[in-house]
Amino acid sequence: MAVDAAVQRVLAGLDPEQSAAVTAPAGPVCILAGAGTGKTRAITSRIAHRVLIGQVVPRQVLAVTFTARAAAEMRARLTALGATGVQARTFHAAALRQVRYFAPRLLHGRSMPELLESKIRLVTAAAARTGLRTDRAAARDLAGEIEWAKSSLVEPGEYTVAAAKAARETPHEPARVAEVFAAYEQLKRSGGVIDFEDMLRAAVWGIEEHPDVAEEIRNQYRHFVVDEYQDVNPLQQRLLEAWMGRRDDLTVVGDASQTIYSFTGATAGYLIDFAKRHRNAVVVRLVRDYRSTPQVVGLANAVIRQARGAEARLRLDLVGQRPPGPEPELRIFTDEPAEAAAVATRCRSLIAAGTPAREIAVLFRVNAQSEAYEKALADAEVPYVVQGAERFFERPEVRQAVVAMRAATRSLDGAMPLVEAVVQALTATGWSPQTPPPGGAARERWEAVAALVALAEEYAATPAVLPIGDSASVQRAPTLADFCEELARRAAAQHAPAVEGVTLASLHSAKGLEWDAVFLVGLADGTLPTIHARTPEQVEEERRLLYVGVTRARQWLWLSYGAARSPGGRQRRPCRFLPQLDRSGAAGTGAGAGAGGAAVAGGKSAAARRPARIVSCRVCGATLLAGAERKLGRCAGCPSDLDEELYARLLDWRARAAAQQQVPAYVVFTDATITALAERRPQRAEELLAIGGIGARKLGLYGEAVLALVAGAAVDEIVAEKKF
Numbered sequence: 001m002a003v004d005a006a007v008q009r010v011l012a013g014l015d016p017e018q019s020a021a022v023t024a025p026a027g028p029v030c031i032l033a034g035a036g037t038g039k040t041r042a043i044t045s046r047i048a049h050r051v052l053i054g055q056v057v058p059r060q061v062l063a064v065t066f067t068a069r070a071a072a073e074m075r076a077r078l079t080a081l082g083a084t085g086v087q088a089r090t091f092h093a094a095a096l097r098q099v100r101y102f103a104p105r106l107l108h109g110r111s112m113p114e115l116l117e118s119k120i121r122l123v124t125a126a127a128a129r130t131g132l133r134t135d136r137a138a139a140r141d142l143a144g145e146i147e148w149a150k151s152s153l154v155e156p157g158e159y160t161v162a163a164a165k166a167a168r169e170t171p172h173e174p175a176r177v178a179e180v181f182a183a184y185e186q187l188k189r190s191g192g193v194i195d196f197e198d199m200l201r202a203a204v205w206g207i208e209e210h211p212d213v214a215e216e217i218r219n220q221y222r223h224f225v226v227d228e229y230q231d232v233n234p235l236q237q238r239l240l241e242a243w244m245g246r247r248d249d250l251t252v253v254g255d256a257s258q259t260i261y262s263f264t265g266a267t268a269g270y271l272i273d274f275a276k277r278h279r280n281a282v283v284v285r286l287v288r289d290y291r292s293t294p295q296v297v298g299l300a301n302a303v304i305r306q307a308r309g310a311e312a313r314l315r316l317d318l319v320g321q322r323p324p325g326p327e328p329e330l331r332i333f334t335d336e337p338a339e340a341a342a343v344a345t346r347c348r349s350l351i352a353a354g355t356p357a358r359e360i361a362v363l364f365r366v367n368a369q370s371e372a373y374e375k376a377l378a379d380a381e382v383p384y385v386v387q388g389a390e391r392f393f394e395r396p397e398v399r400q401a402v403v404a405m406r407a408a409t410r411s412l413d414g415a416m417p418l419v420e421a422v423v424q425a426l427t428a429t430g431w432s433p434q435t436p437p438p439g440g441a442a443r444e445r446w447e448a449v450a451a452l453v454a455l456a457e458e459y460a461a462t463p464a465v466l467p468i469g470d471s472a473s474v475q476r477a478p479t480l481a482d483f484c485e486e487l488a489r490r491a492a493a494q495h496a497p498a499v500e501g502v503t504l505a506s507l508h509s510a511k512g513l514e515w516d517a518v519f520l521v522g523l524a525d526g527t528l529p530t531i532h533a534r535t536p537e538q539v540e541e542e543r544r545l546l547y548v549g550v551t552r553a554r555q556w557l558w559l560s561y562g563a564a565r566s567p568g569g570r571q572r573r574p575c576r577f578l579p580q581l582d583r584s585g586a587a588g589t590g591a592g593a594g595a596g597g598a599a600v601a602g603g604k605s606a607a608a609r610r611p612a613r614i615v616s617c618r619v620c621g622a623t624l625l626a627g628a629e630r631k632l633g634r635c636a637g638c639p640s641d642l643d644e645e646l647y648a649r650l651l652d653w654r655a656r657a658a659a660q661q662q663v664p665a666y667v668v669f670t671d672a673t674i675t676a677l678a679e680r681r682p683q684r685a686e687e688l689l690a691i692g693g694i695g696a697r698k699l700g701l702y703g704e705a706v707l708a709l710v711a712g713a714a715v716d717e718i719v720a721e722k723k724f
Helices: 002-011 016-023 039-052 068-080 091-106 120-129 136-151 156-165 174-191 196-209 211-220 234-244 294-305 310-314 336-352 367-379 396-408 418-427 440-460 480-494 536-550 627-632 644-661 671-680 685-689 696-710 715-720
Strands: 029-033 061-065 087-090 223-226 250-254 282-286 329-335 360-364 384-386 464-467 473-476 502-506 515-520 553-564
Touching: 002 016, 002 039, 016 039, 016 282, 029 039, 039 061, 039 068, 039 223, 039 250, 061 068, 061 091, 068 087, 087 091, 091 196, 091 211, 091 234, 120 136, 120 174, 136 156, 136 174, 136 196, 136 234, 136 440, 156 174, 196 211, 196 234, 211 234, 223 234, 294 536, 294 553, 310 536, 329 336, 336 360, 336 367, 336 515, 336 553, 360 367, 367 384, 367 440, 367 502, 396 418, 396 440, 396 480, 418 440, 418 480, 440 480, 515 536, 627 671, 644 671, 644 696, 644 715, 685 696, 696 715
Parallel strands: 029 250, 029 282, 061 087, 061 223, 223 250, 329 553, 360 502, 360 515, 384 502, 515 553
Antiparallel strands: 464 473
16 A cells, blocks of 8 residues: 555656556657656656556666756655665766776776866876867867767767768867877876776777676666756767666657757757667657746747758747746847946846846857857846856966066057957967867867957047146046956956846756846857858857757746847847848847847937837737737637638728729738738737738738727628728
């Protein structure tokens, strides 16, 4: 009876899809779990259910995930469900445990080699051995390439061809990277150390080449669960297959639409092809989103609905389960400083209204974007924390640049224009204002220094005030010394301790997290998608990155970008993944955008244009982005409430009006507009204007007739009175 009660407790509250995943029979099971659909609950409940009904022994289950935090959460949930003894670990932790245990046997009594915590020192030495001088950023990029190669099961001699095939953006010529890779491996062997990829390879080798080790491990672990399966790389997949042997008791869970780590070697291919590789697999789709409001879910669906490529084959159309909430807010600003100031103001308002600061996040594409938001939040006296990165002024390249500028104040002509002086000072550090270097870390370092130049451009536009007496002052152009003082002030303000604050994070580091309120900022083409996304596959990954950002929000979502990077700068286009935005980048900001909220395009203030609006389905509340859906005011899949009798009269009237004016019927109103009129049945002129395809001109021409028809007038009556 106690066991039955425990089983019922595990199954209680599961939705039908979660229940199907939990109770699926032994064997290969693939759970396609969209954001916020309760995947952790589903997989932990599946494990607990199988333990409680006696199908599996807890110590024979190995649940693998990608972060220690996720593994700890899984263990805690399993314990609460009564499945104590299940092993929940990361791939690396599980492999390390096994390699340490078997090392004396595999190494004939010798202990396991020392494990490198970081490749940087050894990669730097390897680069020097090949005649390549590197700084820390370049060494990080080389280390990243070596990690990608080893995770992809690529050897040094194969690197050049493999990199070309994968369209890698390499930090140096591929042949040079291959030389450094080979030298790194030699130095590692001579030093008697191994890296994390070696550890995974050692675990694979121990199983594949030593039958006694394989037998012991496979007797220990007979049932496997892999979380975030879209993020596995070829080396991790090889280890998983080694663990399993000929068994097929494997449960995987993942979401191809959240594949955002391809640059590290991760691939959704194993998730996509799971049913092909396991012919008897059970596939369950979790689509009920319990995290976000229907408005946020609708926008997420619209973003990912346009996806292309292999990952799009497993796209999930989420269904929001929470009560309706506020519409996502779309804001366009003149420039990035105005955008940051408005974000800070809104953060302060949210906190004042009762939203905890820890439940607010500002998410951006690259870490170099954080400085503007660090400053704006500090100026607004809003506490903040930086997730997964150093604060802007604590970064080594920024500290070095500031030191160089201070030194330059003693050697450069004080009359030199500020921006010119800043660029000259930074050039002395090896930075170039031209195209950023290849390699992720080197490019991020370049962008951080470039952000200082952008600050200088902004600061140069503000005259310095020089006091000349008790009440008098004069204005002059700011100097390099003035700018250095301004940077010192900003750095001091941003170093104020904050125990709890608004989270500033890149979109990559935000994956797996969620907040009540989320600001997605800098949504301009060239930033998202980044200009470095050149192939269709890379562009699609950028789309998925935005999707991940949208799905972090529970209740309140803000999307914004600055039409220019700095005041008076070159105009930019909005992110192409937000189809409701005017492609020219010109759109209004709506009420409450704050200072600098009107974008300027084509010489006209955007405030004079029709504001960009996010329209919701009047049936389910989801955000509508497709033109036809926005016109109808509902999702294409939601039930229509079309008044068929009114629809027939509208068609009759349109035909007569077109004949009278000697124009095609669609010139009067399109079929979609006629359908929208018959469904929405507007009663007032402003309700007519809310329907796509009806502007001021058509309101003047046809508004009176349409409103009369909606009110019940006969077509003959309208025609007789010539209400066209």
